[in-house]
Amino acid sequence: MTDDEGDSPHAPGYAAERFTAFSDAVVAIAITLLILPLMESVGDISSTEGGTWRWLGDHHDQLVSFVLSFAIIAMFWVGNHRQFSRVQRVDAAVIWLMMAWLVTIVWLPVATSITGAAGSGDPVAKSIYMGSMVVTSLLSLCTRLYLRQHPGLHDTPETALIRGVGNDLSLAVLFSLALVISLLFPAIGYYSLILMGANGVLERTITRVFLSRDGRVTG
Structure with a gap:
């Protein structure tokens, strides 16, 4: 057996490189799939009265x-990339936690x-959409907490792990609040996600x- 098969006497689990590459590929596919519903309707422009402007109006919600989903998947990917940037090994628990996280990304x-x-x-639809983002954040949190309890898998500084916990x-919290607001005030719709602009402030507070x-002392 090779070291990648988990028989190293000095380190637990499996080398992280292949797993992180796989995760990046899944995220890339998911973010590409977002455009397909729009691509399917582009061919209707020539036969639509009003042309492009009418098409844009008819597909405003899409x-x-x-745009929202592209930005959100990109945000989740950046967070995941930072989380695993100093992870050298992954064990079965990390793999399955991240598989569950990837399910939520592919579902988006x-x-x-x-x-x-x-x-x-x-x-x-709102509950499905924003609820899936809450689940994605919570799965990232679970993964980060697991890594914090298993320092042999990574060399991430404790302070950085705590900041990651604060971010997750x-x-x-903000995705949950956005969902509640959109349900209580239907006219706001998905614009309640503007709350995500407060992420930096809330993250620093939790951290x-x-x-x-x-x-520890933080500035």
């Missing part, structure tokens, strides 16, 4: 959900298509709480 193009077809007034918690509990 266009908005596409489906949820995006649902929101684009249903429009901004469908509460079930912040995202889960400061965790660092102070651990006796």
Whole structure:
């Protein structure tokens, strides 16, 4: 058996490189799939009265959900890339946690298509769409907490791990709030996701709480 098969006497689990490359490929495919519903309707422009402007108006909800989902998947990928940048090994628990995380990423193009077809007034579509983002954030949090408990898999500084925990918690809270607001005030629709602009402030607040509990000083 090779070291990649997990028989190294000095390190637990498996080398992380192939797994992170696989994860990157899955995310790339998912973000590409977002455009397919729009591509299917582009051919209708020539036969639509009003041409391109009419098409843009008819597909407004799809266009908005596409831009939002592209930005959100990109945000999740950047966070995941940072999380695994100093991970050398992955064990079975990390692999399955990340497989579950990838399921939510692959699901997002489906949820995006649902929101684009249903429009901004469908509460079930909103719950599916934003609820999946809450689950993605929580799975990232679970992975980060597991890594924190298993330092043999990585060389990430403790402070960086705590900041990551703060970011994951912040995202889960803000996505949940955005969902609640969109359900209570249907006219707002998916624009409640503007709350994500507060992520930096909330992340720093949560991180400061965790660092102070651990006796660390943060600026």
